[in-house]
Amino acid sequence: MMTMIFKRMLRRPGLSLAGLILAAALCFVLCFLVRYRDAQAAQLEETRKTYVVRGVVTDARGTKSNNLCLNRMFLDFVQDEEKGLWPYITDVRMIKNLECESDLGTGLAVGVTSPETDRRLDASLVGGYYTDKADFFESKDFCCLVPEYAYEQYRGGQIACRLTNSYTSAGLGSVGDNNGAEFKLDVVGWYKGDGADVILSFPAVQRLGGRLTNTVSVDAISFALKDNTQADLVREIAAKEFIRPDPSSLSFRPALTIQDRQYRAALTELEQNVRRTERLLPLSAFLSLAAGFFMGFLSVRGETRTYALMRTLGVGAGRLTAMVLAEQLLLPALCAAAVGLIMGRPLPALIYFACHAAGCFLAVLRPALAAPTKLLRAQE
Amino acid sequence: MESVLTVENVSFSYRSKYQTVNAVKQADCSFERGRAYAIVGKSGSGKTTLLSLLAGLELPGGGRILFDGRSTKEMDRDAYRRDNAAVIYQNYNLFPLLTVMENVLYSMKLKGIPNKEARERAEKELAAVGITPDQFKRFPPQLSGGEQQRVAIARALAAGNEIILADEPTGNLDEGNSAQVVDILLRLAHDENRCVIIITHDAEIAARMDRVYTMRDGILEGTD
Numbered sequence: 161m162m163t164m165i166f167k168r169m170l171r172r173p174g175l176s177l178a179g180l181i182l183a184a185a186l187c188f189v190l191c192f193l194v195r196y197r198d199a200q201a202a203q204l205e206e207t208r209k210t211y212v213v214r215g216v217v218t219d220a221r222g223t224k225s226n227n228l229c230l231n232r233m234f235l236d237f238v239q240d241e242e243k244g245l246w247p248y249i250t251d252v253r254m255i256k257n258l259e260c261e262s263d264l265g266t267g268l269a270v271g272v273t274s275p276e277t278d279r280r281l282d283a284s285l286v287g288g289y290y291t292d293k294a295d296f297f298e299s300k301d302f303c304c305l306v307p308e309y310a311y312e313q314y315r316g317g318q319i320a321c322r323l324t325n326s327y328t329s330a331g332l333g334s335v336g337d338n339n340g341a342e343f344k345l346d347v348v349g350w351y352k353g354d355g356a357d358v359i360l361s362f363p364a365v366q367r368l369g370g371r372l373t374n375t376v377s378v379d380a381i382s383f384a385l386k387d388n389t390q391a392d393l394v395r396e397i398a399a400k401e402f403i404r405p406d407p408s409s410l411s412f413r414p415a416l417t418i419q420d421r422q423y424r425a426a427l428t429e430l431e432q433n434v435r436r437t438e439r440l441l442p443l444s445a446f447l448s449l450a451a452g453f454f455m456g457f458l459s460v461r462g463e464t465r466t467y468a469l470m471r472t473l474g475v476g477a478g479r480l481t482a483m484v485l486a487e488q489l490l491l492p493a494l495c496a497a498a499v500g501l502i503m504g505r506p507l508p509a510l511i512y513f514a515c516h517a518a519g520c521f522l523a524v525l526r527p528a529l530a531a532p533t534k535l536l537r538a539q540e
Numbered sequence: 541m542e543s544v545l546t547v548e549n550v551s552f553s554y555r556s557k558y559q560t561v562n563a564v565k566q567a568d569c570s571f572e573r574g575r576a577y578a579i580v581g582k583s584g585s586g587k588t589t590l591l592s593l594l595a596g597l598e599l600p601g602g603g604r605i606l607f608d609g610r611s612t613k614e615m616d617r618d619a620y621r622r623d624n625a626a627v628i629y630q631n632y633n634l635f636p637l638l639t640v641m642e643n644v645l646y647s648m649k650l651k652g653i654p655n656k657e658a659r660e661r662a663e664k665e666l667a668a669v670g671i672t673p674d675q676f677k678r679f680p681p682q683l684s685g686g687e688q689q690r691v692a693i694a695r696a697l698a699a700g701n702e703i704i705l706a707d708e709p710t711g712n713l714d715e716g717n718s719a720q721v722v723d724i725l726l727r728l729a730h731d732e733n734r735c736v737i738i739i740t741h742d743a744e745i746a747a748r749m750d751r752v753y754t755m756r757d758g759i760l761e762g763t764d
Contacts, residue, residue, distance in 0.1 A: 168637045469633050472597060473647050474622025533592040536633070 168487065176491060182455060183495040187512045190448045191503035197437040198505075204430040211427075213388045213420040215249065215398070217381040220415050222405025225380055227257065229326075230414055232376040237401045238383070248394050249383040253277040256365040257379050258372070259324040259340070260358060264310055267356030269323055269345075271365025273297060277380075280353040281305075289359075291349030297361045302368065303346035304358040311350035318344040319358065325372040341372055391420045445508075449515040452492075456519025459488055460527075467527035468535035477528040484524045485517065492516045544703060544735045545571040545594060547760075549603035552589055563589035565758035567603070573702060576729035576736040578746035581755030587739045588707055590755065594737065595627045595705050596620045607703075622650050625703040626696030630711035632688040634680040640666065640691050641676040647699040658698075665694040669724055686717030693724055704728055706738045710745060722748060 169176045217234070218225045237244045238252065253273050260269040274297055275281040281289045289305055296303070306314055324340035351359055360368075366376055385391060395418055402416035403409070460467075463484075470480055492513055500509025527535060552564040563586040571577055571594075581587045592598045593605055596617035604611045607624060621627070626647070634643045641662055648658040666676065669690040680688050689709060696704055706725060710718035722738075722745050729736040729750070738749065746752045753762045 167642065168635075171637045466635060469635065471618075472595070472621060472627055472633070474618050474620075474650055476616075476618040531592070531598050533588075533597045536629075 169491070179455065179459060180491045180495055183452070183492040183512075183516065184499055186448045186451050186455075187496050187499040187509050188503070190445055190508040190512050191499055191505040193437065193441050193444050194505050194508045195503055197434065197441055200430060200434045200437055204427070204434055207423075207426055207430060208388060211388060211423050212251075213385045213391060213418065213423050215245075215383050215385065215394065215416055215418045217402065218405055218415050218417055220403060220405065220409040220411040220413055221407050222415055222417060223407075225382070226255065227379050228381075228414055230378045230381065234381070234401060234414060235376060235378045238381055243397075243400075245383070245394060245397060248386055248390050248397070250386045251276075251384040253380075253382045254362050254378050255380040256362060256369060256377065257326075258365060258368060259326050260321045260356070261340075262319055262321040262356065262358065264306065264319070264358070265356030267358070269304070269321065269358050269360055269365060269368070271360045271362040271368075273362040277362075278351075278359065280351050281359065287352050289349060289351040293348040296348060298363065299361050300363040300367050301346065302343060302360075302364055303348045304360045304364075305349045305351045306347050306358055307354050307356075308350045308352055309354055311347070314347035317347055319347055320344050321358065323368055323372060325369045325375070325377075343368065385418070385420075388420065388423060391418050391423075394418060449512060452512050452516040453519035456488065456492070456516040456521075457523045458519075460484060460520050460523035464523075464527050464535055467524070468532040471527060471532035472536070481521075481524050481528050484527075485520055488520045488524075489513075489517055542573060543570040544573050544608060545737075546606040547571075547590075547594070547603070548606065550590075550593060550600040550605060551602035551758075552586075552593055552598060552600050554589075562758055564593065564600075564755075564760075567760035569753055569760055569762055571703075571735050571737060573735050574729060574733045575750040576726050576748075577738065578749035578752045579737065579739045579755060579760075580741065580743070580746045580752060583741075585755040586758040587755045590760065591627070591705050591707050591737070591739055594703075595625050597627075622647070622699075624701055625705060626699055626701040628689070628692050628696050628704065628706040628709050630708040632680065632685075632692045632712075634688055634692060634695075636680050639677050639679055640671060640683070643680065643691060644695045644698050647695055651699060661698045661700075662694070665698040666691070668697070669694045670720065684717075685712045686714070686720070689713060689717070689721055690724070693721065697728065702734050704734055704736045706736070708739055708741065710740065710742065718742070718745070 216225050217228065217230065219228060239246050241247060253276060255277055256271040258269040260267050270278060272278045272281065275289060279285045280287045291305060293299065293303060304319065306319060320342065322340050322342050345358060345360070370376060385394060398416045403411060403413050405415035405417050467480060467484060475483070496509040496513035500506040503509070547567050547569045550564060550567040551562070553560055553562040567590055579587050579590060589598070593600055596612045599613055604613060607615065607620060612620065635646065638646065644662040644666060645658050648661065653661070671687065671690055671694065675683065675687065680691065683691065689712070693709070704725065709725070710721055713721060725736050725738060726748065728734045738745065740746055751762065753760050
């Protein structure tokens with residue numbers, strides 16, 4: 161009997177193909193919408209998790225983020241685990257500069273917390289460095305990186321520098337002895353760049369600065385938020401010590417800018433997409449599923465006469481139902497399986513198939529249960 | 541002769557859209573193997589309804605129909621139609637998407653007859669009703685009305701059912717084809733010992749049958 165079913169399908173290729181295409185299209189719409197919604201939601205989640213929102217300390221006008229000469233109070237506030245920013249921030253990058261005169265010329269001794277802090281070290285910004293000291297950035301030892309061109313000259317040796325701490329308390333003049341002192345720094349590597357600067361670790365420069373003027377200060381601070389949703393909380397906490405940047409401000413107090421505008425814009429757009437899709441999905445799903453249901457229903461209804469005839473020939477209700485469902489559901493099942501697998505969303509494809517099957521099943525109840533003569537008479 | 545179908549005090553009514561129709565009010569008769577019967581009557585007199593009852597397509601509201609002593613109410617009526625009673629319709633009711641051969645094979649496949657045997661029987665019965673082998677692969681719409689009706693008869697014959705119920709089998713045929721079909725049906729009754737019951741309007745055809753029953757307003761009256 162199954163061969164009869166295949167023969168009937170093959171002998172009306174237009175109808176079979178049209179049914180196949182329509183089923184595939186409806187199934188595709190459903191799977192596509194679900195996949196799109198999932199992709200948008202995943203992207204939203206991914207953005208929430210991975211987008212790095214940074215906070216940068218600047219001058220009051222928000223125009224300068226380096227050479228800020230921030231005193232210990234600000235450094236302590238940033239690093240305070242109870243009342244400061246420390247619990248909410250990560251990847252803290254700080255710079256402390258000392259003036260440096262060496263055989264290389266007049267430049268700076270730059271103390272950095274990580275390679276990303278200075279673009280000359282950052283490989284992602286076409287910088288780069290080499291050091292044979294594994295804990296260079298954490299070490300308090302007096303060792304430095306020199307420009308690449310000078311490395312061969314100082315390799316394994318020392319470079320003599322006269323360092324001066326230019327830190328002054330805001331508007332209050334020099335703090336401590338500002339005449340500088342001679343130091344010999346171990347050369348442990350190089351950085352990409354030329355000029356007369358040497359690069360040290362941030363702790364080492366703080367130690368040098370302490371020796372010079374018995375003070376602790378920092379010239380640049382930036383950090384990433386641990387949790388992007390806490391940007392407003394961080395702003396609120398930061399308001400104890402930092403002001404908001406204002407281009408017209410004449411204040412000497414530093415400002416803190418949390419750079420979350422792009423993050424918020426990206427988030428808003430994604431959230432809108434997800435909301436829009438979620439609004440559209442139930443309607444589209446309903447239409448697709450209803451179309452699938454009616455397609456199944458009408459395809460069986462169109463064959464009522466044939467099925468009634470089968471009943472008069474002695475095909476039982478159960479057998480007829482099984483045959484009709486096999487005949488009417490074979491192509492949609494293949495369609496749903498193929499589309500579900502290709503789109504990677506088997507559940508919506510399965511739901512579509514279930515609706516199609518429900519339509520077929522409902523329609524087959526009539527030829528299966530009603531008296532065949534009535535159906536034949538009605539069809540005539 | 542032994543009675544294969546017995547109709548005992550049968551009545552049947554159904555609900556149409558607006559009213560209850562008493563299609564068969566009173567029917568008592570019996571049908572024997574090896575004989576051909578005609579049921580005649582005006583349109584709407586209940587002939588086709590009686591045929592449906594005899595074929596097990598409907599169940600009588602009152603009375604009973606017995607096939608070899610068993611009531612149609614108590615038997616598996618699908619099996620009865622498949623194995624014992626074949627129905628031939630005025631409008632042939634062939635499967636349009638199956639070839640002539642496949643239409644005839646269909647009822648045999650339902651009975652589980654092996655392919656080879658089914659094909660031999662189908663070829664034999666199609667030849668017996670005058671369908672030529674070059675027509676075996678044609679589809680019903682490619683045949684004339686007479687040819688389609690003969691294929692429908694072949695389908696009924698090939699299944700080997702002992703009761704042949706024909707509802708105006710010549711209604712759509714010309715005179716020549718009608719005569720051929722009636723000849724075949726009479727041959728089935730007299731040569732193959734089957735019970736043939738024909739519903740017809742045609743008095744000439746009815747006259748050729750062994751016994752004629754008349755339906756008048758739902759009541760069956762018999763004449764030999």
